[in-house]
Amino acid sequence: MSDPLRTSAILPQHAEAVLRLAAQSMFEVFARTALGMMVVDRQHRIVWISDGYKHFLPALGFEHESDFVGRPIEEVVPNTMMNQVIDSGRPIVLDLLTNKAGTFLVSRLPLRDEAGEVLGAVGLVWLNESPDHTQGTMQPLMAKFSRLHKELDEARRELAAQRRTKYTIASFIGSSAAVMEVKRQARRVAGTDSTVLLLGETGTGKELMAQGIHAGGHRAAGPFIGVNIAAIPESLLEAEFFGVAPGAFTGADRKGRVGKFKLADGGTLFLDEIGDMPLPLQAKLLRVLQEQEVEPVGSNKVERVDVRIIAATSRNLQAMVAEGAFRADLYYRLNVLPIRLPALRDRLSDLDALADHLLDDIGRRTGLTHRSLSDDALELLAQHDWPGNIRELRNALEQACLMTDELVLTAAQLQRWVGTAAPALGATETAATPGATMGSEGAVKPLPQAVAELEAVAIKAALTATGGNKLAAARMLGISRATLYEKLALSSAVKG
Numbered sequence: 155m156s157d158p159l160r161t162s163a164i165l166p167q168h169a170e171a172v173l174r175l176a177a178q179s180m181f182e183v184f185a186r187t188a189l190g191m192m193v194v195d196r197q198h199r200i201v202w203i204s205d206g207y208k209h210f211l212p213a214l215g216f217e218h219e220s221d222f223v224g225r226p227i228e229e230v231v232p233n234t235m236m237n238q239v240i241d242s243g244r245p246i247v248l249d250l251l252t253n254k255a256g257t258f259l260v261s262r263l264p265l266r267d268e269a270g271e272v273l274g275a276v277g278l279v280w281l282n283e284s285p286d287h288t289q290g291t292m293q294p295l296m297a298k299f300s301r302l303h304k305e306l307d308e309a310r311r312e313l314a315a316q317r318r319t320k321y322t323i324a325s326f327i328g329s330s331a332a333v334m335e336v337k338r339q340a341r342r343v344a345g346t347d348s349t350v351l352l353l354g355e356t357g358t359g360k361e362l363m364a365q366g367i368h369a370g371g372h373r374a375a376g377p378f379i380g381v382n383i384a385a386i387p388e389s390l391l392e393a394e395f396f397g398v399a400p401g402a403f404t405g406a407d408r409k410g411r412v413g414k415f416k417l418a419d420g421g422t423l424f425l426d427e428i429g430d431m432p433l434p435l436q437a438k439l440l441r442v443l444q445e446q447e448v449e450p451v452g453s454n455k456v457e458r459v460d461v462r463i464i465a466a467t468s469r470n471l472q473a474m475v476a477e478g479a480f481r482a483d484l485y486y487r488l489n490v491l492p493i494r495l496p497a498l499r500d501r502l503s504d505l506d507a508l509a510d511h512l513l514d515d516i517g518r519r520t521g522l523t524h525r526s527l528s529d530d531a532l533e534l535l536a537q538h539d540w541p542g543n544i545r546e547l548r549n550a551l552e553q554a555c556l557m558t559d560e561l562v563l564t565a566a567q568l569q570r571w572v573g574t575a576a577p578a579l580g581a582t583e584t585a586a587t588p589g590a591t592m593g594s595e596g597a598v599k600p601l602p603q604a605v606a607e608l609e610a611v612a613i614k615a616a617l618t619a620t621g622g623n624k625l626a627a628a629r630m631l632g633i634s635r636a637t638l639y640e641k642l643a644l645s646s647a648v649k650g
């Protein structure tokens with residue numbers, strides 16, 4: 155029997171020897187198994203490379219081992235991260251490294267002394283692929299990787315194109331004195347980074363002008379992100395604006411969500427219907443505008459953003475401030491450069507050009523032949539008050555185009571649609587007339603179609619009665635703002 159004291163005195167020595175042997179043989183096993191291996195010291199200098207690694211030297215631009223070994227790794231291996239592993243002491247267990255020599259599946263592990271101090275690092279190349287993909291051991295992995303890369307690039311390009319604006323300031327049709335002045339103001343502010351407040355009735359082209367201002371400034375290549383505040387349920391607004399930190403919620407939102415401010419980083423955030431912003435959120439918005447920092451819901455970290463704000467409203471913000479419904483400090487912050495878009499009734503000299511432009515657009519979208527207007531049709535248009543402005547004009551023209559085959563639309567053909575697109579019903583009148591369930595010839599229609607038409611008439615009536623104020627219209631209809639917006643979006647999607 156061996157003396158246990160002696161054994162315990164001997165064992166550590168044994169263990170150390172075994173460990174040393176294991177370490178040494180592991181080193182040899184790695185050096186032989188890996189395609190290439192290198193050791194780098196604390197000062198980032200390459201101290202040793204395996205025979206396998208020597209095969210990569212020509213592709214890295216080195217003829218002799220002696221030109222390579224002894225040099226700092228960052229000087230001779232483009233895109234290496236060995237230096238970071240040495241400086242941080244943290245391993246990168248598996249990674250893809252791409253440089254002029256090809257693509258490599260690599261591991262980078264720090265080497266430490268007995269006291270735990272980092273002495274250097276060991277780098278291993280497991281698989282490789284030549285730059286022209288004709289040689290190497292990574293074919294299946296690389297094929298998958300490059301396909302995913304291509305798909306990601308395409309998705310990014312598509313997203314960027316979607317976030318680019320369709321309109322410029324010149325797309326704002328009109329040459330009346332009022333419009334020329336508005337365009338002059340817009341061009342002047344486009345070149346600045348200041349906050350712009352677009353004022354005007356519903357359908358006067360506030361969103362179009364916001365896009366034009368973005369497209370005319372130095373952020374044009376950046377994203378243009380629009381948020382219709384009135385269309386988002388109040389409880390979701392904060393997350394929509396500022397995003398949600400991963401893990402803040404369970405379920406579908408577990409991964410977190412990027413907020414509109416972050417999405418608009420480097421570009422413009424268009425805040426439509428700013429007058430509908432709930433008071434508690436107004437305070438948060440003000441802070442973001444001042445600090446240019448957002449704090450995602452459920453996070454205690456702030457993120458810097460570089461966003462230009464263009465806000466719009468059809469409501470009287472000043473009166474809302476007086477009533478205490480809108481914060482005065484936010485109002486002054488937004489009202490730096492106000493631009494008031496004229497109502498259509500105040501620029502009737504633009505009717506001809508606008509109608510022509512809209513008919514052109516309707517023709518393109520519907521595939522119908524381009525229509526024009528007779529003189530009496532134009533006169534009819536000039537007599538109407540246009541509470542829904544250009545949007546109402548567009549709807550009237552579109553309905554006339556769809557219902558008539560004539561290439562020149564006359565007053566008689568237009569008559570039915572002018573004013574019906576936004577009938578001037580009072581708040582107490584209902585749009586549910588029996589005729590609404592019948593076709594124009596009195597024929598019975600399928601119920602879903604009749605119901606949809608009734609809804610559309612009631613919504614238009616409510617919008618007219620409230621001067622385009624969607625929150626008030628929704629209240630009048632007994633539905634939520636979000637439902638109203640859903641219905642409006644649905645009806646425009648069906649049309650467009």
Ligand SMILES: Nc1ncnc2c1ncn2[C@@H]1O[C@H](COP(=O)(O)OP(=O)(O)OP(=O)(O)O)[C@@H](O)[C@H]1O
Nearest residue numbers: 325326327355356357358359360361362468544545
């Ligand atoms: N000057 C214009 N030239 C050409 N099209 C216009 C013009 N103004 C508005 N439009 C068109 O009218 C419609 C309504 O415009 P837009 O959505 O920009 O109005 P808005 O003032 O933002 O409305 P809301 O306040 O209801 O959101 C769009 O189809 C837009 O392209």
